[in-house]
Amino acid sequence: MVLLLIFSLFLQFYLQKQVLTAQQLKIEKERLTAELMVSLALKKDLKTSGQLNFDCGNLTYKLLTDLSAGSTSGGQTVSNKTYCFDVRLKDGRIFQIKK
Secondary structure, three states: OHHHHHHHHHHHHHHHHHHHHHHHHHHHHHHHHHHHHHHHHHOOOOOOEEEEEEOOEEEEEEEEEEOOOOOEEOOEEOOOEEEEEEEEEOOOOEEEEEO
16 A cells, blocks of 8 residues: 555656656747747848747747948848747737847
8 A cells, every 4th residue: 555655645746747858848939839830930021010920839930129221241231130920829929039
């Protein structure tokens, strides 16, 4: 009886750790998905504001600052634009990323 109690306690702690790890991995995957959506959006020629649709969710963006006017470095124009991205994944999670 005592062995069964000890075993059940170990099992409970082990399963709690597994559930916590799975939840952390899911959150990390969602964050990385949002970061990837922002990276893909930055590769496009973005306007001052707009929305992009992906299979895994929607991305809304807005230009915060534009310091690229006349800024050159070695013959290349340097882009110093800052955007605010609101990423809404299909599972309901929302991320706000500024880049």
